[in-house]
Amino acid sequence: MKIGFIGLGIMGRPMAKNLLKAGYDLVVYDFNKDAVADLVSYGASAAESGKELASQVEAVITMVPNSPHVRAAVLGENGVAEGAKPGLVVIDMSSIDPTESKAIGAELAKMGIDMMDCPVSGGEPKAIDGTISVMCGGKKELFDKYYDMLMSMAGSVVYVGELGSGNVAKLANQMIVAINISAVAEALTFAKKAGTDPELVYQAIRGGLAGSTVMDAKAPMMLDGNYKPGFRIELHIKDLTNALNAAHAISSPAPLTAQMMEVMQFLRTEGCDKEDHASIVKYYEKISGTSIVK
Numbered sequence: 001m002k003i004g005f006i007g008l009g010i011m012g013r014p015m016a017k018n019l020l021k022a023g024y025d026l027v028v029y030d031f032n033k034d035a036v037a038d039l040v041s042y043g044a045s046a047a048e049s050g051k052e053l054a055s056q057v058e059a060v061i062t063m064v065p066n067s068p069h070v071r072a073a074v075l076g077e078n079g080v081a082e083g084a085k086p087g088l089v090v091i092d093m094s095s096i097d098p099t100e101s102k103a104i105g106a107e108l109a110k111m112g113i114d115m116m117d118c119p120v121s122g123g124e125p126k127a128i129d130g131t132i133s134v135m136c137g138g139k140k141e142l143f144d145k146y147y148d149m150l151m152s153m154a155g156s157v158v159y160v161g162e163l164g165s166g167n168v169a170k171l172a173n174q175m176i177v178a179i180n181i182s183a184v185a186e187a188l189t190f191a192k193k194a195g196t197d198p199e200l201v202y203q204a205i206r207g208g209l210a211g212s213t214v215m216d217a218k219a220p221m222m223l224d225g226n227y228k229p230g231f232r233i234e235l236h237i238k239d240l241t242n243a244l245n246a247a248h249a250i251s252s253p254a255p256l257t258a259q260m261m262e263v264m265q266f267l268r269t270e271g272c273d274k275e276d277h278a279s280i281v282k283y284y285e286k287i288s289g290t291s292i293v294k
Contacts, residue, residue: 001149002027004057006050006073006080007094008035010229011120012063014127015093015153017042021130022152029053050074051083059089059146066238067100074104081111088113089142091150093134095119095235097242098164098171099249101137105163116142117163118150119170121177123217123230131155135173137165171246174239178260178277180214185222185281188292198292199223218278225293227275234273237264 001024005016008030016039019026026044029052030036036046047053050073054060060080062073070092074080080090090113092101098117105115116138126132134150134157136143143159150157160169187210188198202219205211221227240261247254263283270286272279285291 001025001059002057003149004029004047004050004053004060004080005039005044005063006030006053006060007063007069008032008039009063009065010124011127011132013038014124015061015063015120015132016044018127018130018153019149020044022149024149024152027053027056049078049083050076050080051078054080054083054088055085058085058087059091059149062090062092062094064094065235066094067096067242070094070096071100071104075107081108081113084111084113086112089146090115091118091146092116093118093120095170095174095239095242096167098137098167098246101167102164105138114139114142115163116146117166118157119166120154121170121173122155125230126155127153133173134158135160135166135169137161137167137169138163167242168246171239171243174236175243175254175257175260177214178236178240178264178280179256180212181218181277181280182260182263184215184219185284188219188222189281189284189288189290192290192292193288199294221276221278222281222292223294225291227272227279229274229276231277232274233264233267233277233279236277237261237268237273240264 003024004027006029020042027047028039028044029047040046101117108115118134118136120132120134122132132154134154136159160166191198191201
């Protein structure tokens with residue numbers, strides 16, 4: 001199976017490397033020539049455009065920042081659609097607005113190109129070790145066909161429903177993650193203000209009902225003052241924008257998500273938008289006048 005991969009960023013690059021490790025024949029494209037050269041050194045072939053890439057493969061994975069980037073990569077000038085052979089499948093693993101997934105898929109369908117939306121969760125560490133979670137929308141037969149390929153990058157690959165459903169699941173995930181990180185930050189800041197060591201509080205509660213994957217991933221970063229990006233605030237703002245737009249379109253109230261958007265907008269004004277979303281704790285440190293950093 002020959003696969004194309006467009007988008008070799010924080011997540012895309014290690015995901016593409018895991019495909020190579022699994023033995024897939026890979027053709028890659030990105031504006032970042034250093035990222036392309038890195039993948040070529042691992043055994044991938046390079047293309048000069050999405051059009052050139054699509055002409056060589058049976059499926060194209062896109063892993064780019066947002067809806068406009070997917071549309072440009074797939075439907076734009078020198079994009080995937082221009083080089084597509086009959087039967088090509090586009091597997092978009094970006095996190096975008098589900099209504100846009102459906103719209104792009106409808107345009108591709110007119111050209112005989114199938115599309116799946118398969119966004120991921122887990123951040124850079126899980127992308128590196130191949131244990132990301134993948135949420136898939138599209139035709140069930142395509143999910144079945146590409147399941148093993150997707151599993152070579154993942155710890156979990158789950159079919160959610162028709163095209164667009166993958167991104168609905170991802171937005172639900174991002175809503176929960178943002179609110180969960182905020183709850184951890186708020187609680188540990190409270191512990192510090194109350195005169196109790198927040199690290200000991202974390203150790204005391206992590207094995208109980210309050211414990212979570214988010215807590216174990218982000219509390220140590222908060223306590224260390226480590227905001228090296230695994231998932232940047234600016235990308236979480238993008239996801240919450242899509243979540244709120246989608247929720248408003250169907251009159252589904254999302255008050256906690258809206259509140260988290262305002263917290264992240266504050267962090268953007270503080271110059272934290274390139275930092276990991278663990279820096280949500282800085283909002284609580286600012287309004288409480290304290291710091292939980294060890």
